[in-house]
Amino acid sequence: MEERKGRTSPNAFTPATGVLVLLLSFVLWMNFGSLTAALFYAWPASRDGILGAIRDYITVHIPFILMFAGLLFGSNAILKTRLRELAGANEGFRWRLSLETGAIYLALSAALTLLHIQNISPNTAPAYEKLSFLLPVLLLTPMQAVSEEIFFRALPARIIYGSALPSSPLRALPYSAVCGLLFLLPHLWNPEMHAGNAIIPMIYYFMWGFLAAMLSVATGGFEAATAMHAANNLYIALLVNYPESAMPTEALFIDSTGTSDAATLAAAVAAFIVIYAFSLWRGHIREGFRWQGRKRTRS
Numbered sequence: 001m002e003e004r005k006g007r008t009s010p011n012a013f014t015p016a017t018g019v020l021v022l023l024l025s026f027v028l029w030m031n032f033g034s035l036t037a038a039l040f041y042a043w044p045a046s047r048d049g050i051l052g053a054i055r056d057y058i059t060v061h062i063p064f065i066l067m068f069a070g071l072l073f074g075s076n077a078i079l080k081t082r083l084r085e086l087a088g089a090n091e092g093f094r095w096r097l098s099l100e101t102g103a104i105y106l107a108l109s110a111a112l113t114l115l116h117i118q119n120i121s122p123n124t125a126p127a128y129e130k131l132s133f134l135l136p137v138l139l140l141t142p143m144q145a146v147s148e149e150i151f152f153r154a155l156p157a158r159i160i161y162g163s164a165l166p167s168s169p170l171r172a173l174p175y176s177a178v179c180g181l182l183f184l185l186p187h188l189w190n191p192e193m194h195a196g197n198a199i200i201p202m203i204y205y206f207m208w209g210f211l212a213a214m215l216s217v218a219t220g221g222f223e224a225a226t227a228m229h230a231a232n233n234l235y236i237a238l239l240v241n242y243p244e245s246a247m248p249t250e251a252l253f254i255d256s257t258g259t260s261d262a263a264t265l266a267a268a269v270a271a272f273i274v275i276y277a278f279s280l281w282r283g284h285i286r287e288g289f290r291w292q293g294r295k296r297t298r299s
Helices: 015-041 049-078 083-087 095-115 127-132 134-161 169-187 199-219 223-239 262-281
Strands: 120-122 253-255
Touching (some): 015 134, 049 083, 049 127, 083 134, 127 134, 134 199, 134 223, 199 223, 199 262, 223 262
Antiparallel strands (some): 120 253
């Protein structure tokens, strides 16, 4: 039988090859990425002004550039498939779902920001400094979000379950909980963890990883969660950043609450609920993840 172009061949993706790609990406991310970032930061150039700020932003993303390179090479050379197929459903990557989810998340972020507008202030940095971040952010931020989604959720799910993802929330619970924990761990070094009360940021990152995994299993693919992740980071980097952000950019506005406010956690959970409802309305939620209610029987 002729295989569909772009899909993984039956013998290419096995748990062993999946783990190999995961290990390759991990080594490039944590070892070579950290070393390259340190060398890049030590490069003799001005650390002041906008050039220094842009260099800080690029330095933060160098490990993720190498992670992405490992995933891209591994998917093509080892798994014999395109990178986007790892994040897609069995029938292929659903571009429309991804674009619609990203747009909805951006709209929700703007609406939820208005709820605490009293904590938002314009960034007084010159306009040219804000514009200087536009190209680096548009190039690097989506790459970082895509890399994290595939590394922390999509690839582990394919290794464990193959194409047969868990068929109910109860069955998906252990996997989602592990994803939440794995997503939290690398974020423990983020600046917001050391800027005050770390409990809410810890819950925030765990819930993000947990709900993104649950949504992905519910939709049978990782397009929606990946789009949400990219939209979230783009919104922070370009539109509304906060003082202790791990993404040092000159956004249009500054939010004094950051991720240490319970409202931020509530807003993230609400966003996932809205995206779930939208996916349900569009017919993307799998049967086992649809609330059926109590069935009535005739007496």
